[in-house]
Amino acid sequence: MPAEDDFTVTPYAVEGDIDYDRLLDKFGADALTAEQKAKFPDPGHPLVRRDVFYAERDVDPFLDAANEGKPHSIVTGRGPSGPMHIGHIFPFYFAKYLQDQTGTLVYIPFSDDEKYFLKDKSLGEISDYTRENLLDLLAVGFDPERTRIIVDTADADVVYPLATAFAKEVTQSTVDATYGEPENIGLSFYPAVQATHLLLPQLVEGRHPTLVPIAVDQDPHVRVCRDIAAKQRYDVAKPGALLSKFLPSLEGPGKMSSSDDAPSILLSDDRETVFDKIRTHAYSGGQTSLKEHREQGGNPEVDVSYQFLYYFFEESDEQVERLAREYQQGSLLSGELKEMAAENIANFLEAHQERRRALGPLEEELEQYRLTESERQDARRRAGYPDNSLVQQ
CATH class of the missing domain: 1.10.240.10 (Tyrosyl-Transfer RNA Synthetase)
Structure with a gap:
């Protein structure tokens, strides 16, 4: 059995030779079973069939709703700190597969604020990467009627009020224990923003099963959000999670990253x-x-x-x-x-x-994927903001 510190897996650092089975024990997640894999819609996706998505939290309510034609949603986001590579894109194509097969509602949050807190990049650089990444996400071909794209700084009128409500549910000691001591107060607050991302489909559409397909290093965000949902101050179900292994770097087993010296295959490569x-x-x-x-x-x-x-x-x-x-x-x-x-x-x-x-100008393409004003009002109302709140004006 490897020593406890042989590898590190957090939302902000992945190091060492990862033991995926030990991560299940550490994070308290469950292995994805053969019965659960069989419940995914035909044709089954290779990421599920081949155990790339290998672990889960409460995946059954999502699969039951998908198979029964009931409301269900996926949340899978992007942190725009650089150009996208092939390791970034496969969760979005997986989400499109589910949308095509079962009509899944797909929410795609862009955490441009978190990347500014986390990376040594200017607001202008983060903005430029956001625009480029958005074009890559739009190229996946999601159904505009069943997809919403939220950019934290551009959609602050809905993100910030909800994050404010959820921030009161999370103590600083919980943040420290889950993520380590944050480098700045922005990262200290960010778990409340991430909870907003994961609960937003339910706050807009009403209570229903939500699934978050993510790499295993992002699981702490789901755990904090599930704790918020479990307090039952909001009429939301705890989001489920589908946890994946890392696409390896070209240099060998490990996480493919665009932020270190290891080469990556970019979506723009010819x-x-x-x-x-x-x-x-x-x-x-x-x-x-x-x-x-x-x-x-x-x-x-x-x-x-x-x-x-x-x-x-x-x-x-x-x-x-x-x-x-x-x-x-x-x-x-x-x-x-x-x-x-x-x-x-x-x-x-x-x-x-x-x-x-083949896409048109970004602003025109993106408009059809943005939250409508009525959807924004529904989300704020379900989070507890009164109808006469100034935030709606």
Whole structure:
């Protein structure tokens, strides 16, 4: 059993060789069962089938509502501190899959305020990244009738009143114990803003099951929000969570990040750049020589090219199983596996980029996804603000 401090997983730091099973015990979450996976709508998504989403909190009410045609929603957000890479985008394509299959209501909060508190970047830089990230999210192709995008600073008229209400439910000691001592009072307050994000669909639409599909490092936000919801001062259900493993860095197992020195495959990368990054940087699970690889085979568990295909970029289960088998046998070479991964990723990015180029001006595109004035009033009212509140004027 590894020592307790062999790895760190928090919303603000991921370090070390992560033991995902131990995280379940540490965070108090449950493994996603075969029965639960079978309740996801057909065709089942690879992220669920292959245990990339491997743990959960109260996922059953969401799945029951989705299968019965009852109201249900997903919240999956973005912190705009840099350009988006492939590790950022797959939760949004997963949300679109659910929306396409079951009519899921999708809420996408942009925490531009948190990124300003957290990163050494100017307000102007955060604003520029917000605009670019928004275009990438719009390129996913969500249904405007079933999707709402909220930018904290642009939608402060609804975010701040709700966060004010929820902030009174969270003590500083809870923040310190959950996140560590905050670097500034903005981060100290941010859990109340995050709770606003996660409860907003219910405050707009009324009580219903909400699911938050996130990487496991973001689970503390869900736990704090669930504590707020459990106090029953608001007519909301505790949001459920679907927790994922990390898409690995090109340099090997671990979290892909755009904020460190490890190379990332950006959503803006062209085909040549994708192939160059994969060929040059993708960590290989193969042997050091062709002869040894033919004799001993490779290890798909650590091979980054295989992991990219397994996580998201190869739809066919039969294909990923065949690739793993042939790689272990030594008949499939590391270079061949890299070419397959690069081809699939480049194809995906070209389709995404084409949809992005087809968008109109951001302000016009975004308008159809913003909360309406009646939705804003409903949210404030359900949070306890009277109809004659000045915030509505």
